[in-house]
Amino acid sequence: MNQTTQTLPKVAPEPIPRISIIGAGIAGLALACRLASNIRVSIFEARDQTSIGHSYAITLDKRSWKPLARALRRQNHQSFRQATAVDRLIKGTGQVHRDSSPKSATFQAVDRDVRQWLVQGLIEKGVQIHWSHKLTGIKEASNGRGAELSFENNAKAEADFIIDAGGLQSPAFDHAKPSAIKPKLLPYATYYGTRQYAANTFMDRFGHWFGEGNVIEFAPAKAGEPFIYLQKVHLPGKQSSDHSVELRWLYSRPPRASGNDPLYRPNRAPEEAKDIPPELYTEILQSIKQYYSEGRRDILRQFFTLQDLQNDRILNWHLRLRLPTLDYFVSNATKPSYNITAIGDAAHSFPVVRSRGANIALDDARQYERLLRSYLLGEDDVFRTDPNFYKASEMYATWYGQARDAVQRLREAHSQDLLSEDELGGTVGFSFNMDTLKGVRLAGENGSTFPELSSESEEEVKGSL
Numbered sequence: 001m002n003q004t005t006q007t008l009p010k011v012a013p014e015p016i017p018r019i020s021i022i023g024a025g026i027a028g029l030a031l032a033c034r035l036a037s038n039i040r041v042s043i044f045e046a047r048d049q050t051s052i053g054h055s056y057a058i059t060l061d062k063r064s065w066k067p068l069a070r071a072l073r074r075q076n077h078q079s080f081r082q083a084t085a086v087d088r089l090i091k092g093t094g095q096v097h098r099d100s101s102p103k104s105a106t107f108q109a110v111d112r113d114v115r116q117w118l119v120q121g122l123i124e125k126g127v128q129i130h131w132s133h134k135l136t137g138i139k140e141a142s143n144g145r146g147a148e149l150s151f152e153n154n155a156k157a158e159a160d161f162i163i164d165a166g167g168l169q170s171p172a173f174d175h176a177k178p179s180a181i182k183p184k185l186l187p188y189a190t191y192y193g194t195r196q197y198a199a200n201t202f203m204d205r206f207g208h209w210f211g212e213g214n215v216i217e218f219a220p221a222k223a224g225e226p227f228i229y230l231q232k233v234h235l236p237g238k239q240s241s242d243h244s245v246e247l248r249w250l251y252s253r254p255p256r257a258s259g260n261d262p263l264y265r266p267n268r269a270p271e272e273a274k275d276i277p278p279e280l281y282t283e284i285l286q287s288i289k290q291y292y293s294e295g296r297r298d299i300l301r302q303f304f305t306l307q308d309l310q311n312d313r314i315l316n317w318h319l320r321l322r323l324p325t326l327d328y329f330v331s332n333a334t335k336p337s338y339n340i341t342a343i344g345d346a347a348h349s350f351p352v353v354r355s356r357g358a359n360i361a362l363d364d365a366r367q368y369e370r371l372l373r374s375y376l377l378g379e380d381d382v383f384r385t386d387p388n389f390y391k392a393s394e395m396y397a398t399w400y401g402q403a404r405d406a407v408q409r410l411r412e413a414h415s416q417d418l419l420s421e422d423e424l425g426g427t428v429g430f431s432f433n434m435d436t437l438k439g440v441r442l443a444g445e446n447g448s449t450f451p452e453l454s455s456e457s458e459e460e461v462k463g464s465l
């Protein structure tokens with residue numbers, strides 16, 4: 001029987017289903033916060049509380065963060081922005097570019113601060129997060145009701161609904177079909193550097209280039225030239241009176257057509273990401289001379305000296321896209337007495353450059369909450385009948401659309417021509433037939449299959465790394 005059309009087994013709805021979220025990333029925390037007002041949830045995170053999150057910036061758009069902040073009703077929703085903006089330490093609002101509208105709802109937030117804000121929201125709602133609980137196994141409970149979850153620290157828990165929000169490793173999923181989840185590597189030579197300054201030094205030297213914004217982009221004039229991106233994040237110091245500024249930069253271009261390209265290393269091992277070919281330094285300095293007009297060249301020269309580059313922490317990034325097939329998701333959800341659903345990066349991961357991963361994770365949490373609530377109210381049966389969650393909520397169609405958009409955004413950032421429909425299918429890994437979803441109730445706010453980007457959203461996407 002085709003797995004996408006079979007009837008899913010009944011999940012025990014009585015007494016009240018036990019709901020466990022794996023992973024306290026943005027997806028898991030946002031979902032827990034949304035449910036916690038009147039549904040009991042457990043949340044398990046592999047790391048301890050002090051080590052969650054990263055200091056990098058994520059560009060959040062209003063479609064994603066405003067509904068979340070509103071749903072949490074913690075003070076007014078501006079408090080979310082004030083608590084998480086990359087430049088909050090200098091009373092900034094996370095404005096993306098210096099010429100972005102100050103009224104734009106799109107802003108740059110620090111990943112770690114977003115997580116901490118959500119954690120605080122859960123604490124206020126009385127939800128305990130089970131830190132240092134790394135999920136290691138899931139099996140049917142011995143009484144046949146629900147699943148038994150095992151953790152590395154030997155703890156056990158039981159659940160009827162398991163939400164895998166565990167990021168790239170999708171820890172609750174059965175990876176028996178590795179070909180279904182193998183990421184596609186996209187052809188770019190991409191390098192990402194980080195350096196830190198004392199805040200005063202940074203602002204004196206570079207503050208005027210950024211103005212009120214936090215990102216400066218140098219788009220290539222034509223395909224083949226590099227895309228350069230500079231981003232600043234203000235980080236608290238040990239004492240409240242001092243803070244530092246982290247400058248993050250990106251240098252990215254397609255591989256050289258000649259094939260002789262020391263910067264393009266698709267076959268390097270993960271541990272070799274830190275091994276930086278010396279040709280990178282010369283190429284960056286040479287590109288600044290060659291491709292940019294006087295004014296822009298002057299800005300870039302200030303940021304990139306040979307000495308700075310040699311001292312930077314640089315990584316060679318592989319830009320990957322991973323979207324498993326719909327069958328893969330459905331076969332994982334189909335368990336005799338419990339249900340597993342993936343959201344956020346556990347379900348899909350898109351290239352980091354021009355990423356909307358965090359925004360999509362927030363959308364996933366919103367859709368999951370909506371469907372779970374209607375299931376619990378007896379209004380909907382999506383978790384146990386066909387079409388299942390991924391189809392009924394149009395999640396999968398949205399993800400497929402996002403995967404295609406991610407490829408196009410990357411091409412746009414590199415001034416490359418956009419791909420045709422056929423070429424896109426090849427890049428995403430497979431073509432998904434939208435007819436599979438015919439007759440399925442639409443979940444998008446405006447009923448469209450792929451949410452249209454408003455002009456503000458387009459600006460947001462451009463601000464994303």
Ligand SMILES: Cc1cc2nc3c(=O)[nH]c(=O)nc-3n(C[C@H](O)[C@H](O)[C@H](O)COP(=O)(O)OP(=O)(O)OC[C@H]3O[C@@H](n4cnc5c(N)ncnc54)[C@H](O)[C@@H]3O)c2cc1C
Pocket residue numbers: 022023024025026027028044045046047052053056057058059060111133134135136165166167168169171343344345346352355356357358359360361463464465
């Ligand atoms: C440098 C950079 C810049 C980015 N910029 C943007 C941007 O501008 N805009 C945007 O929208 N997105 C951006 N992204 C992508 C975005 O950060 C991710 O898509 C998003 O954070 C994914 O959230 P998540 O909750 O799904 O997964 P994660 O953040 O990976 O969280 C998963 C959590 O699960 C935990 N976990 C893993 N395994 C287990 C286990 N076995 N048991 C228990 N817990 C487990 C992990 O410790 C982690 O805390 C960027 C990413 C990077 C790296």
